[in-house]
Amino acid sequence: MVATLLHEIPLQGGDVTDGVVRVGDTVRRPVSPSTPAVHALLRHLEAAGFDGAPRVVGMDGLGREILTYVPGTTGLGLVTVTDEALVRLAELLRDFHDATEGFPLTRDGWEGGSNDDAAPEVIGHCDLTLENVIFRDGRPRALIDFDLARPTTRLFDVVTTLRHWAPIADPVDLAPLQRGLDVGARLRLFCDAYGVPPRDRRRLLELARLRFQRSYTVMRGRAAAGGSWARMWAGGAGERIRRAAAWLDKHEDKLHAHLVS
Known part of the structure; x- marks a missing residue:
């Protein structure tokens, strides 16, 4: 058990985890039913020599998990939209x-959530939003917030990432920096x-559509329980x-041509 320190700085950003x-040089987070699995994964990544994730330190006197703090910046900016x-x-x-x-x-x-129908191949992060990638010196250096990690296919995690980073979305929901991006070229x-x-490239957009359908159902169910999901x-x-799925339907042929040409 690691002693709790007094000076705490709330970390803003992200959508799901409060507190x-x-x-x-550490981050304290409330535990969840998935914490033991996530800690096992992070320890595995450390043993494998992957330095793009936080390390597990332990638990504090308030029952929170302690992870190493990964320095850098997150969120949308000029550097994050570059090729x-x-x-x-x-x-x-x-x-x-x-x-x-x-x-x-x-x-x-x-934690669970939407997924591919194919057999799992890896553990996916499954939530690589702009807030969950750490940039340093203008480059992505680390991944954080593994609460939604789970067994899945490589392609499903690629699709989930491209949802935010291509991005596969209706421009009405995008920040100005993202609206002029060539989504097909970025895919x-x-x-x-x-x-x-x-x-897998031939199946990518089909899986993106399936993910939209299942994510909608999963989020609606979680929102019924209240908390952060309800606020989202x-x-x-x-x-x-729904708008992202409709946008994908409208532009699928053009996007598909970039993937298979």
């Missing part, structure tokens, strides 16, 4: 997936950098998913 604070950042993120995600190999995919205790660039094989739903999360 996250920084204490010195160079997208390439590095694809490489970082591939490195993460490779590092999870050997971790038991049959382990229980994950291709990410897949090239990650090394997504041709068979009340803030229009469901409507944004």
